[in-house]
Amino acid sequence: MNDNKVSFTPIQDIGFRNLIERISSMFEKHGQGLIFGIGDDAAVLDKETDKLVFKSQSYQEGVHFDLVYTPLQHLGYKVASLAVSDVVAMNARPKFITINLGLTNKISVEMTELFYKGVKAACDEFSLQLTGGDFVPAGSAISVSVSCIGTSEQPVYRSGAKEGDAICVTGDLGAATCGLMILLREKKHWESLGGETMKPDFEEFSYVVEKQLVPKARLDLINSFSQNLVTPHAMIDITKGLNHNLLDLCNASGVGARIYEAAIPVLPETRAAADELEEDIDKFILFGGEDAQLLFTLPEKEVERFAKAFKDFVVIGKVVNKDEGVKMQTAEGSIMTLHY
């Protein structure tokens, strides 16, 4: 939260050309496959014997993020990590990323560098190579557009789930949305105090706030699949909420599902934050997005073996016939049908 402690050099003082040079110098080469990166008309990547996975996504200030409570460094990490998340959701390893930034007058050279410090942290963590992108002047709101290329020997689609499969989820759910609610509440409180010089403080809820600000893509799951020669039947990342993404997976696969609310992984920290907010935790779990966890289906018989190798997932239900619909048994034992 130290964006406002650094000096402020307006970008026009150095120009986009120099800004690109300063940012480029922050990045070393990661990818074996990169032949030529930033600085030509386009990046050139070496020939690939694996299949390619290609994804792009964009974010708008005021719609997807708020700079009052989002340090730029975290924003840089988050947009890169979410791009990685989409690539790993195809059972692919991220290789190359480009980022286009629409910058407003409020953004200085130092702030841009902070953003790319976050991008670099993600690149280091996920062995990812920044291969290009551009800066353009934007009107009133920052826009960020991210493209990521990955490679996979065996891509996994959301459409492959089979009756009898176990439905699995990595990590824990609901934290990112809980974190967002805390951030919004603290922002309101801070604004009501007329806060100008200090930014809001979220120490007490650091777990859920961190999940919102710096969600970590589950590349570890993909690596473990590969090491253990396990290929899930279907996979999707949970960015729109378990409810939405489970329905997407079931619809694409032409199957139904039965999940158990009691089995959905939620941490005590998330429950405590929901209590503090006087909100129903179930809402966050089912409808809260941005957790960047993975939802996947495995043949029943593979679950036990894989669970010995990879600890951070649980089974929350099973794939059933399409006619049985997509339903959840609540903690109280009643059955509810899920819909968009």
Added chain:
Amino acid sequence: MNDNKVSFTPIQDIGFRNLIERISSMFEKHGQGLIFGIGDDAAVLDKETDKLVFKSQSYQEGVHFDLVYTPLQHLGYKVASLAVSDVVAMNARPKFITINLGLTNKISVEMTELFYKGVKAACDEFSLQLTGGDFVPAGSAISVSVSCIGTSEQPVYRSGAKEGDAICVTGDLGAATCGLMILLREKKHWESLGGETMKPDFEEFSYVVEKQLVPKARLDLINSFSQNLVTPHAMIDITKGLNHNLLDLCNASGVGARIYEAAIPVLPETRAAADELEEDIDKFILFGGEDAQLLFTLPEKEVERFAKAFKDFVVIGKVVNKDEGVKMQTAEGSIMTLHY
């Protein structure tokens, strides 16, 4: 210019999910290599034995385009064509494209479809496959972000120019900027009349206006290189103006250049428009961008043979030693040094 003749369905009436379905249905599969396109976490492309070229670029309403004089259909074509232009400038063939759109409340379902009609025209023309992208709500201005992947057996960089090479340019220069000036003038005139219902009319200057609104990437040059087994030493697309892009190429290659103003290709239509604007045509030629023509260098001895196969280029000068600088002999015979 028929944007305002169509009906206006607010996007919230059908939702982003349905909008994506409507747009997806407009596109057939082009690329041989596409395994799975729109509709999963990411697109999957088949393994590639050629090298990959990867480029992303973004555009902001009010900065890069103005909807008063830019029909959305043309905008869709243009952003796709300019992405293709960057890919062909690496001597690569475009294969896959993703487009992220930040949409404002002013934009209807029908307007979005018009935009994609333009994208589709470019996809058809350049044998390009739309593989994904997203829609996000934007605040006050539309933002467009485009990523394009191409493949090349032999990528050409801006850094390969050698002393003695002929400096070549495709098509003609200055028209796109001339077109922009006409559009801006007509917009001003139209606004001064309080124009509400009618859009400005540019019939008289259709050539330069077309070059501004629907610039065509020079994929034909790349195809001809390939058919004739010609590989240029260096190449760059002219998007920032001949002056800027020639300096970029010379700096990257560590060479100087001598070009001849009289040899630079300019059409009578462009001269006429410049006269009408009472502007110096040289300014448009040297500093006007967005022509989407290609600047490349060829060994002197290859020029004659290639000129028999490909008609639409001219030699405008030659590559010289770095110490001689980057200079232009004007039509009057004086020598001027080019700088950024």
